[in-house]
Amino acid sequence: NAGVMQNPRHLVRRRGQEARLRCSPMKGHSHVYWYRQLPEEGLKFMVYLQKENIIDESGMPKERFSAEFPKEGPSILRIQQVVRGDSAAYFCASSRDRGSRGYEQYFGPGTRLTVT
Amino acid sequence: GDSVTQMEGPVTLSEEAFLTINCTYTATGYPSLFWYVQYPGEGLQLLLKATKADDKGSNKGFEATYRKETTSFHLEKGSVQVSDSAVYFCALSPTGGGNKLTFGTGTQLKVEL
Numbered sequence: 094n095a096g097v098m099q100n101p102r103h104l105v106r107r108r109g110q111e112a113r114l115r116c117s118p119m120k121g122h123s124h125v126y127w128y129r130q131l132p133e134e135g136l137k138f139m140v141y142l143q144k145e146n147i148i149d150e151s152g153m154p155k156e157r158f159s160a161e162f163p164k165e166g167p168s169i170l171r172i173q174q175v176v177r178g179d180s181a182a183y184f185c186a187s188s189r190d191r192g193s194r195g196y197e198q199y200f201g202p203g204t205r206l207t208v209t
Numbered sequence: 210g211d212s213v214t215q216m217e218g219p220v221t222l223s224e225e226a227f228l229t230i231n232c233t234y235t236a237t238g239y240p241s242l243f244w245y246v247q248y249p250g251e252g253l254q255l256l257l258k259a260t261k262a263d264d265k266g267s268n269k270g271f272e273a274t275y276r277k278e279t280t281s282f283h284l285e286k287g288s289v290q291v292s293d294s295a296v297y298f299c300a301l302s303p304t305g306g307g308n309k310l311t312f313g314t315g316t317q318l319k320v321e322l
Binding site: 124130151203 | 253
Protein backbone atom coordinates (compact mmCIF):
# COMPACT_ATOMS: atom_id res chain seq x y z
CA ASN A 94 0.00 0.00 0.00
CA ALA A 95 1.72 3.14 -1.20
CA GLY A 96 2.16 5.92 1.29
CA VAL A 97 1.72 9.62 0.72
CA MET A 98 3.50 10.62 -2.49
CA GLN A 99 5.01 14.01 -3.12
CA ASN A 100 6.76 15.32 -6.18
CA PRO A 101 9.10 16.67 -7.01
CA ARG A 102 11.37 15.85 -4.08
CA HIS A 103 13.61 18.78 -4.89
CA LEU A 104 12.65 21.92 -6.75
CA VAL A 105 14.84 24.87 -7.65
CA ARG A 106 13.25 28.10 -8.80
CA ARG A 107 14.59 31.56 -9.52
CA ARG A 108 13.01 34.53 -7.80
CA GLY A 109 9.77 35.49 -9.54
CA GLN A 110 9.03 32.06 -10.96
CA GLU A 111 6.15 29.82 -9.98
CA ALA A 112 6.46 26.64 -7.93
CA ARG A 113 3.95 23.78 -8.09
CA LEU A 114 4.13 21.06 -5.49
CA ARG A 115 2.06 17.90 -5.83
CA CYS A 116 0.72 15.52 -3.24
CA SER A 117 -1.11 12.23 -3.69
CA PRO A 118 -2.70 11.02 -0.45
CA MET A 119 -2.71 7.47 0.75
CA LYS A 120 -5.33 5.21 -0.78
CA GLY A 121 -8.62 5.68 0.99
CA HIS A 122 -7.67 9.06 2.45
CA SER A 123 -9.75 12.07 1.51
CA HIS A 124 -8.17 14.70 3.76
CA VAL A 125 -4.95 16.50 2.86
CA TYR A 126 -2.85 18.89 4.92
CA TRP A 127 0.12 21.02 3.90
CA TYR A 128 2.85 22.05 6.32
CA ARG A 129 5.98 24.14 5.83
CA GLN A 130 9.26 23.56 7.61
CA LEU A 131 11.65 26.46 7.56
CA PRO A 132 15.33 25.78 8.30
CA GLU A 133 15.94 24.99 11.98
CA GLU A 134 12.23 25.27 12.77
CA GLY A 135 9.33 22.96 13.37
CA LEU A 136 6.51 22.34 10.96
CA LYS A 137 3.86 25.01 10.58
CA PHE A 138 0.35 24.24 9.39
CA MET A 139 -0.64 25.91 6.14
CA VAL A 140 -3.90 24.50 4.80
CA TYR A 141 -6.36 21.64 5.17
CA LEU A 142 -8.37 20.39 2.23
CA GLN A 143 -10.91 17.78 1.37
CA LYS A 144 -11.83 16.89 -2.19
CA GLU A 145 -12.82 20.11 -3.97
CA ASN A 146 -12.99 22.07 -0.70
CA ILE A 147 -10.64 24.17 1.36
CA ILE A 148 -11.59 23.57 4.98
CA ASP A 149 -9.00 25.62 6.85
CA GLU A 150 -6.43 27.93 5.28
CA SER A 151 -5.59 29.86 8.41
CA GLY A 152 -1.87 29.15 8.01
CA MET A 153 -1.56 30.20 4.39
CA PRO A 154 0.17 33.47 3.55
CA LYS A 155 -2.42 35.87 2.19
CA GLU A 156 -0.62 36.48 -1.08
CA ARG A 157 1.07 34.30 -3.71
CA PHE A 158 0.08 30.97 -2.11
CA SER A 159 -2.87 28.83 -3.13
CA ALA A 160 -3.90 25.20 -2.76
CA GLU A 161 -6.38 22.89 -4.37
CA PHE A 162 -7.48 19.28 -4.15
CA PRO A 163 -9.55 18.48 -7.22
CA LYS A 164 -12.02 15.66 -7.55
CA GLU A 165 -9.49 13.79 -9.67
CA GLY A 166 -5.75 13.99 -9.29
CA PRO A 167 -3.32 15.13 -6.65
CA SER A 168 -3.47 18.09 -4.34
CA ILE A 169 -1.44 21.06 -5.59
CA LEU A 170 0.27 23.75 -3.55
CA ARG A 171 1.09 26.67 -5.81
CA ILE A 172 3.47 29.49 -4.99
CA GLN A 173 3.54 32.38 -7.41
CA GLN A 174 6.45 34.80 -7.80
CA VAL A 175 8.64 32.94 -5.35
CA VAL A 176 11.04 34.82 -3.09
CA ARG A 177 14.08 33.56 -1.19
CA GLY A 178 12.07 33.38 2.02
CA ASP A 179 9.89 30.67 0.43
CA SER A 180 12.87 28.27 0.52
CA ALA A 181 11.75 25.49 2.84
CA ALA A 182 10.62 21.90 2.99
CA TYR A 183 6.93 21.50 2.23
CA PHE A 184 5.26 18.44 3.65
CA CYS A 185 1.93 16.97 2.75
CA ALA A 186 -0.02 14.70 5.08
CA SER A 187 -3.23 12.78 4.64
CA SER A 188 -5.77 11.18 6.91
CA ARG A 189 -8.82 9.03 6.58
CA ASP A 190 -11.12 11.38 8.42
CA ARG A 191 -11.16 13.91 11.19
CA GLY A 192 -13.94 12.40 13.17
CA SER A 193 -12.21 10.18 15.67
CA ARG A 194 -10.09 11.43 18.50
CA GLY A 195 -6.39 11.07 17.98
CA TYR A 196 -6.78 10.41 14.28
CA GLU A 197 -3.46 9.96 12.53
CA GLN A 198 -1.92 12.00 9.80
CA TYR A 199 0.53 10.22 7.50
CA PHE A 200 3.28 12.34 6.03
CA GLY A 201 4.93 12.31 2.66
CA PRO A 202 8.71 12.67 2.15
CA GLY A 203 8.43 16.38 1.43
CA THR A 204 9.42 18.73 -1.37
CA ARG A 205 12.50 20.81 -0.73
CA LEU A 206 12.12 24.12 -2.49
CA THR A 207 15.18 26.26 -3.08
CA VAL A 208 14.76 29.76 -4.45
CA THR A 209 17.88 31.23 -6.01
CA GLY B 210 -3.50 29.77 20.71
CA ASP B 211 -2.13 26.28 21.05
CA SER B 212 1.60 25.85 21.40
CA VAL B 213 4.20 23.15 22.05
CA THR B 214 7.58 23.67 23.68
CA GLN B 215 10.40 21.14 23.40
CA MET B 216 13.85 21.05 24.88
CA GLU B 217 16.46 22.32 22.51
CA GLY B 218 19.00 20.02 20.96
CA PRO B 219 21.11 18.55 19.84
CA VAL B 220 21.07 15.85 22.45
CA THR B 221 24.11 13.59 22.20
CA LEU B 222 24.10 10.23 24.00
CA SER B 223 26.14 7.09 24.03
CA GLU B 224 24.52 3.88 22.89
CA GLU B 225 22.46 2.20 25.63
CA ALA B 226 22.02 5.47 27.53
CA PHE B 227 18.66 6.60 28.90
CA LEU B 228 16.81 9.20 26.86
CA THR B 229 14.42 11.91 27.96
CA ILE B 230 13.15 14.63 25.64
CA ASN B 231 10.92 17.12 27.41
CA CYS B 232 7.72 18.43 25.89
CA THR B 233 5.15 20.76 27.40
CA TYR B 234 2.07 22.20 25.79
CA THR B 235 -0.46 24.98 26.05
CA ALA B 236 -3.96 24.26 24.83
CA THR B 237 -7.55 24.53 25.93
CA GLY B 238 -9.44 21.42 26.90
CA TYR B 239 -7.97 18.01 26.27
CA PRO B 240 -5.86 17.86 23.13
CA SER B 241 -4.44 14.68 21.68
CA LEU B 242 -0.65 14.45 21.91
CA PHE B 243 1.83 12.91 19.50
CA TRP B 244 5.51 12.23 19.01
CA TYR B 245 6.78 12.14 15.43
CA VAL B 246 10.27 11.15 14.28
CA GLN B 247 12.06 12.46 11.20
CA TYR B 248 15.07 10.64 9.79
CA PRO B 249 17.46 12.59 7.54
CA GLY B 250 15.92 13.44 4.19
CA GLU B 251 12.60 11.82 5.02
CA GLY B 252 9.13 12.81 6.08
CA LEU B 253 7.70 12.48 9.56
CA GLN B 254 6.65 9.15 10.98
CA LEU B 255 4.23 8.82 13.84
CA LEU B 256 6.08 7.30 16.78
CA LEU B 257 3.37 7.24 19.44
CA LYS B 258 0.28 9.06 20.63
CA ALA B 259 -2.02 9.57 23.63
CA THR B 260 -5.54 10.91 23.53
CA LYS B 261 -6.49 11.48 27.16
CA ALA B 262 -4.95 12.26 30.53
CA ASP B 263 -2.76 9.52 32.05
CA ASP B 264 -2.67 7.58 28.78
CA LYS B 265 0.74 6.12 27.98
CA GLY B 266 1.76 5.85 24.35
CA SER B 267 4.50 3.37 23.50
CA ASN B 268 6.27 2.06 20.42
CA LYS B 269 9.70 0.59 19.62
CA GLY B 270 10.85 1.01 23.22
CA PHE B 271 9.81 4.67 23.38
CA GLU B 272 7.19 5.80 25.89
CA ALA B 273 5.39 9.02 26.77
CA THR B 274 2.67 9.68 29.35
CA TYR B 275 0.01 12.36 28.96
CA ARG B 276 0.22 14.45 32.15
CA LYS B 277 -2.65 16.90 32.36
CA GLU B 278 -1.55 18.37 35.69
CA THR B 279 1.86 19.39 34.33
CA THR B 280 0.74 19.78 30.69
CA SER B 281 3.60 17.55 29.64
CA PHE B 282 4.27 14.62 27.32
CA HIS B 283 7.93 13.75 27.81
CA LEU B 284 9.49 11.13 25.55
CA GLU B 285 11.63 8.41 27.16
CA LYS B 286 13.58 5.37 26.10
CA GLY B 287 15.54 3.14 28.40
CA SER B 288 18.39 2.24 26.05
CA VAL B 289 19.00 4.16 22.85
CA GLN B 290 20.65 2.79 19.73
CA VAL B 291 22.62 4.48 16.97
CA SER B 292 19.63 3.89 14.69
CA ASP B 293 17.52 6.16 16.93
CA SER B 294 19.49 9.18 15.71
CA ALA B 295 16.87 11.49 14.21
CA VAL B 296 14.85 14.61 14.93
CA TYR B 297 11.91 14.13 17.29
CA PHE B 298 8.84 16.38 17.19
CA CYS B 299 6.18 16.73 19.83
CA ALA B 300 2.77 17.78 18.50
CA LEU B 301 -0.83 18.26 19.54
CA SER B 302 -4.19 18.31 17.86
CA PRO B 303 -7.10 20.23 19.36
CA THR B 304 -9.76 18.93 21.69
CA GLY B 305 -12.22 16.67 19.94
CA GLY B 306 -9.94 15.79 17.10
CA GLY B 307 -9.39 18.49 14.59
CA ASN B 308 -7.68 19.27 11.45
CA LYS B 309 -4.25 20.61 12.13
CA LEU B 310 -1.25 19.62 14.15
CA THR B 311 0.74 22.14 16.16
CA PHE B 312 4.38 21.10 16.38
CA GLY B 313 7.27 21.89 18.63
CA THR B 314 10.52 22.99 17.04
CA GLY B 315 12.01 19.50 17.18
CA THR B 316 14.90 17.98 19.12
CA GLN B 317 17.80 16.42 17.29
CA LEU B 318 19.13 13.24 18.89
CA LYS B 319 22.58 11.90 18.09
CA VAL B 320 23.54 8.51 19.43
CA GLU B 321 27.20 7.53 19.31
CA LEU B 322 28.92 4.19 19.80
